[in-house]
Amino acid sequence: MLTIRQTVLAAGLSVVVASAGISAGFLQRIHAIPYEEMDRMRAIMTTMAGGANTTGYSPDPAPSTRVVRNNPDTRTVYCWADLSGGPVRISGPLPVDDYWSISVYTPDSLNPVVVSDRELGGAGRFDFILAAAGEQAEAVAAQLPDGAQLAQINASEAAVLLRYFLPTKADQPALDAIRRAARCASLNAR
Numbered sequence: 125m126l127t128i129r130q131t132v133l134a135a136g137l138s139v140v141v142a143s144a145g146i147s148a149g150f151l152q153r154i155h156a157i158p159y160e161e162m163d164r165m166r167a168i169m170t171t172m173a174g175g176a177n178t179t180g181y182s183p184d185p186a187p188s189t190r191v192v193r194n195n196p197d198t199r200t201v202y203c204w205a206d207l208s209g210g211p212v213r214i215s216g217p218l219p220v221d222d223y224w225s226i227s228v229y230t231p232d233s234l235n236p237v238v239v240s241d242r243e244l245g246g247a248g249r250f251d252f253i254l255a256a257a258g259e260q261a262e263a264v265a266a267q268l269p270d271g272a273q274l275a276q277i278n279a280s281e282a283a284v285l286l287r288y289f290l291p292t293k294a295d296q297p298a299l300d301a302i303r304r305a306a307r308c309a310s311l312n313a314r
Contacts, residue, residue: 158233165229165283169204176206176281179308184296199299201286203308208280211255211264213272216286216306218250219299223289226252230279237275247271253311256280264311284308 173180182200205212205228218224218241228237237254244250251272255261261276268274288303290296 159231162229162231162233162283166204166281169202169283173203176204177209177212177308177310179203179306181304197290199288199290199296199303201288201303201306201308203284205254205282205284205308206280207254207256207260207277207282209310209312211253211260211311212284212308213251213253213269213311214284214286214306214308215251215272216249217302218244218248219288219302222291222295222299223287224250225287226250227285227287228254228275228277229283229285230277231281232279236277239273254282254284 169180170176170178180202182202184199201216203212203214205214214226222241224241226237226239227235229235237252239250239252249271251269252275253264253268253272254275254277255264257276257278261274265274286303286306288299290299
């Protein structure tokens, strides 16, 4: 027959084991959320752009749009970069005297690459070769195209987001011409 002490210990152990199982499940769920969100973003970006390694452009807000966007004075260009077939080149003209940035997000929602127009020092253009760290990046570094910067990531795919500041509505046609000249394509594409 169990003593009161043994019964209390058994009940306490049951609570600890149950809590550990619940905690492990909770932690697994929390860990999975960024990957699920990036899977959703991959589907949206590749559908809207027409595939991976293809440039996509955010649509202009329509008057009937309830929530225009997080930042109505910014226009975006996006690309889902699939590095499984080799590095991806992201390039284009920069706006003069207005904010521009590139951000790269890996499937675990990390943001290993962030560069703005200020860091490019009035270059007039941006040219990045996105490569998986290791052999792929080493091969690119050995023959980096003139004027290009190597951006290495610890992943085989990533979301690429270019942001362009729109100072006034009157600047939109000129800005759209600049952002529509941005390209995202396999480095090996001819």
